[in-house]
Amino acid sequence: MINNTGNNSDSNSGINTDVSVDLPGLDLDVxxxxxxxxxxxxxxxxxxxxTTMREVLLSLVxxxxxxxxxxxxxxxxxxxxxxxxxxxxENSGAQVLxxxxxxxxxxxx
Numbered sequence: 820m821i822n823n824t825g826n827n828s829d830s831n832s833g834i835n836t837d838v839s840v841d842l843p844g845l846d847l848d849v850x851x852x853x854x855x856x857x858x859x860x861x862x863x864x865x866x867x868x869x870t871t872m873r874e875v876l877l878s879l880v881x882x883x884x885x886x887x888x889x890x891x892x893x894x895x896x897x898x899x900x901x902x903x904x905x906x907x908x909e910n911s912g913a914q915v916l917x918x919x920x921x922x923x924x925x926x927x928x
Contacts, residue, residue: 872919876900879927886917887924
């Protein structure tokens with residue numbers, strides 16, 4: 820025996836149909852919700868923009884950079900950002916420690 824309880828609709832959900840099937844040894848109840856879309860998920864929030872020199876430097880770890888200080892321009896791979904200094908490996912393999920408060924400009928290469 821099949822029972823269709825009819826179309827129930829409300830302004831929020833589209834068409835709802837409840838169907839029951841009763842057979843010897845088998846009971847099946849189905850509630851169909853037709854015409855209702857799930858809302859699209861919200862797009863991911865854009866990443867926050869860095870606001871301090873340290874945050875900019877943290878976003879450049881393992882990248883090739885050029886760091887300008889009052890004394891020199893250092894080019895190499897930024898490998899670490901510590902509390903008050905960074906570590907850059909130059910192409911020659913030399914390790915250079917640069918105080919963050921002495922950095923005038925940093926750019927990704």
